[in-house]
Amino acid sequence: MSTPGALNAKILIRTYLRCYFVGAAFTTRGLQTIGLALAMEPGLAALYPDPADRRQAWKRYLKIYNTHPFWTPFLVGIFLALESRIARRQFPDSMLDQVKSTVVFTLSAVGDSFFGGSLTVFWALCTACLLTAGQAWAAFGLGLTLFVALNAFKIGTFVLGYRQGFAALTSIRSWDLVNWGRRLKVLNAALLVVLWAQVWPRDMDPLAWAAGVAVVLGLAYASGRLRCNRELLVGLALAAGLFFLWIRL
Known part of the structure; x- marks a missing residue:
C-alpha cells in the first residue's frame, strides 16, 4: 500500500467549495451520491496515491447518500477525517459505512426540521413582513445577514467535522437544534399573524x-x-x- 498523502489547506478548500454542488447531479438511484463523490475526489486522490487503493475507497461513495445540503460540509469533513485514519490503517474501512448508514439520515431529519421547516420559513416571513411594511433595506440587510450566517455555519461545521471526526457528533447533539426548531415554529406562527394584520x-x-x-x-x-x-x-x-x-x- 502506498503512503497516504497529506490533506493541505488547498485540498480542504477545494473540497469545501465542491460541497455547494452536492445537489447538482441528483439521481433517483443514488440521490446525492454523485455530488458527494465530487466533493470527496480531491481528498481521496491525496490520501490514496495508489490507483488500486483509490478504487477501493471510491466504492464507499457509490452507495445512496442523501441529507440536508446545509449538513453536507459537516459530513464531508467527518468523512475526510475518517478516510485519513483508514488510509493509515488506524480504522477499518467498514467504520465509514457504519457512520453513513446512521448519521447521514439522522442529520437529514434534523436539517429538514430546523433549516427547512423552521429557519428558512422564519427568513421568508420576516422578509415578507418587512417588505409589506415598506422596509426594503431592512429586508435586504436581514437576507444578507442570514446568508452570511448560514455560510459561516457551513464553514465552521466543515472544520469541526474534519478536526474532531466522529467525535464532532457529540458537539452537534449538544446544540439541541430540534428544540430550537420548535421554538422558531412558535415564532413563525406569531410572524404569520403579524403578516395577516399588515395585509388585512x-x-x-x-x-x-x-x-x-x-x-x-x-x-x-x-x-x-x-x-x-x-x-x-x-x-x-x-x-x-x-x-x-x-x-x-
Whole structure:
C-alpha cells in the first residue's frame, strides 16, 4: 500500500467549495451520491496515491447518500477525517459505512426540521413582513445577514467535522437544534399573524374574510389529513374564489 498523502489547506478548500454542488447531479438511484463523490475526489486522490487503493475507497461513495445540503460540509469533513485514519490503517474501512448508514439520515431529519421547516420559513416571513411594511433595506440587510450566517455555519461545521471526526457528533447533539426548531415554529406562527394584520383588507366584511379563511383551512385539511385529490381541491379553490368575488361584486 502506498503512503497516504497529506490533506493541505488547498485540498480542504477545494473540497469545501465542491460541497455547494452536492445537489447538482441528483439521481433517483443514488440521490446525492454523485455530488458527494465530487466533493470527496480531491481528498481521496491525496490520501490514496495508489490507483488500486483509490478504487477501493471510491466504492464507499457509490452507495445512496442523501441529507440536508446545509449538513453536507459537516459530513464531508467527518468523512475526510475518517478516510485519513483508514488510509493509515488506524480504522477499518467498514467504520465509514457504519457512520453513513446512521448519521447521514439522522442529520437529514434534523436539517429538514430546523433549516427547512423552521429557519428558512422564519427568513421568508420576516422578509415578507418587512417588505409589506415598506422596509426594503431592512429586508435586504436581514437576507444578507442570514446568508452570511448560514455560510459561516457551513464553514465552521466543515472544520469541526474534519478536526474532531466522529467525535464532532457529540458537539452537534449538544446544540439541541430540534428544540430550537420548535421554538422558531412558535415564532413563525406569531410572524404569520403579524403578516395577516399588515395585509388585512380594511374595507372587507369580517364575515366574508372569515369564510374565506375557513375555506382555505378546510382545503388544507382535506389535502393533508384526508388525502383528497389535489387537482380536485385546486378546482374547488378556484370555484370558491370566483364565488367569493361574485358576492363582493
